[in-house]
Amino acid sequence: MQKHQLKTPYFMINEDKLIENLEKAKLLKDISGAKLVLALKCFSTWGVFDIIKPYLDGTTSSGPYEVKLGHETFGGETHAYSVGYSEDDVREVADICDKMIFNSQSQLAAYRHIVEGKASLGLRLNPGVSYAGQDLANPARKFSRLGVQVDHIDASVIDSIDGVMFHMNCENKDVDAFVALLDAISSQFGAYLDRLDWVSLGGGVFFTWPGYDIEKLGTALKAFAEKHAVQVYLEPGEAIITKTTDLVVTVVDIVENQIKTAIVDSATEAHRLDTLIYNEPASVLEASEQGTHQYVIGSCSCLAGDQFCVANFDQPLEIGQKLHILDSAGYTMVKLNWFNGLKMPSVYCERSNGDIQKLNEFGYQDFKRSLSQWSVE
Known part of the structure; x- marks a missing residue:
């Protein structure tokens, strides 16, 4: 043809250009020890997953069909997240995901019994700080519904989950800005993070952008992981493609x-x-x-x-x-x-x-x- x-x-997707980004992802993983899961909300064209799979650790999702797609076509770790689950949604994916992250403490309380013993439990937290060019895409915007604010956390909940997810970046090409956000999270939530097994720092970190200091990012992620004794995850979407x-x-x-x-x-x-x-x-x-x-x-x-x-x-x-x-x-x-x-x-x-x-x-x-x-x- x-x-x-x-x-x-x-x-027209170009395999060589895709591999160029994926090699940068591999370098970041090697430096930081972080695991990277592809954000299917950004890119779900599973016909090229054979190119991506050797470089990444799995997929992360924003709805039940994405969970199924990641499980069936990508493998590795399958992370499930939704801003608002129905009970049917939870039952549909509980057996095929490795981590299920809830957006609120009320949803966690309502559905954790369905997930326990099947997947690792997580909760999304809202750090109140972010990097986003437009308010429409700002996870920490005023009145945000995305995640639990620090002053709303029930401390006892932290001991009943395995990890948390933050998502506070959108097309962030500034490594220093990201490191500042990382420091803010460590300072604000450190006492909670020290009691967990894993922390996902979401997506929106544009580490494949020309000239991005991948070594500086990797070093900061490694220091964060060691300080809090957690496995760090990133959820790249656009950075990969x-x-x-x-x-x-x-x-x-x-x-x-x-x-x-x-x-x-x-x-x-x-x-x-x-x-x-x-x-x-x-x-x-x-x-x-x-x-x-x-x-x-x-x-x-x-x-x-x-x-x-x-x-x-x-x-x-x-x-x-x-x-x-x-x-x-x-x-x-x-x-x-x-x-x-x-x-x-x-x-x-x-x-x-x-x-x-x-x-x-x-x-x-x-x-x-x-x-x-x-x-x-």
């Missing part, structure tokens, strides 16, 4: 209303939702900062403000031209939807040997089935 034969839109995947689209029309808009056969609302939610423009491989031809890269959805970005190009764009929307793995494929009945992007992986492997493709019947399965007579 040749790239020029592939019909857009499609995602950042810069590995393009969303490839085709220009299907060019319109002009004071500025030229190149309409492509994809949409942020359907295929790259976080671009819309966080108002963070996408980047295009073919664009050029010095280019004199400016275009809005607009989607083919009916949402008036649905666009990928504004970009400059060295040459005018042409109908039929392919564009590569960069860094399109994290929080994309897990958020795909059928808005406007648009064609769902296929998913491919370019293997290290040059082969193009098809991981998934979708058609009209998938769209139809997602809306109704049975007719009412």
Whole structure:
């Protein structure tokens, strides 16, 4: 299968780029002694788990289907967490997870009897400090529902669990900022941590970003683990798959209303939702900062403000031209939807040997089935 034969839109995962990130993860593990579990809420494309599994220790989840997927397709340790479990959820996954982390002391009290003897029990704590670029993604935002604040902890609960989870970072590329958060946690919760077996420090630590001081991060994690005599976990998502995947689209029309808009056969609302939610423009491989031809890269959805970005190009764009929307793995494929009945992007992986492997493709019947399965007579 040749790239020029592939019909857009499609995602192309690059195995070599993925391995480059995973080698950094391995280095961090070697330095720190921490274990790393893949955050499936960010990336669940299990067709490439064969590449990731040798480097990581398992998966972590935010809902029961992710727990099942991690258990069935990844193996290793399977961590289960949810902001709000139902009893059915807990019973569904208690036998297949290694750690079950509850968001509140009330949920822990309600369902621990189902889990005890099957999985290690954990509780999410909210440190009240965080690193996040937008309030929408800030776990320690005002009135946060995520985890137990320090002044609400029932000290007796700590002796009845095995570990705790903190999640207080979002795309944190600053190792010094992370170390400061780590020190704050140690100071604020240290007396509790000393009584536990493990501590998960969540995700959002961008240790694969170019120039990130992995050795400094690893040394800090090791010191933290030794100080409190705990096994430390990180839950990387985007750090593992950042810069590995393009969303490839085709220009299907060019319109002009004071500025030229190149309409492509994809949409942020359907295929790259976080671009819309966080108002963070996408980047295009073919664009050029010095280019004199400016275009809005607009989607083919009916949402008036649905666009990928504004970009400059060295040459005018042409109908039929392919564009590569960069860094399109994290929080994309897990958020795909059928808005406007648009064609769902296929998913491919370019293997290290040059082969193009098809991981998934979708058609009209998938769209139809997602809306109704049975007719009412």
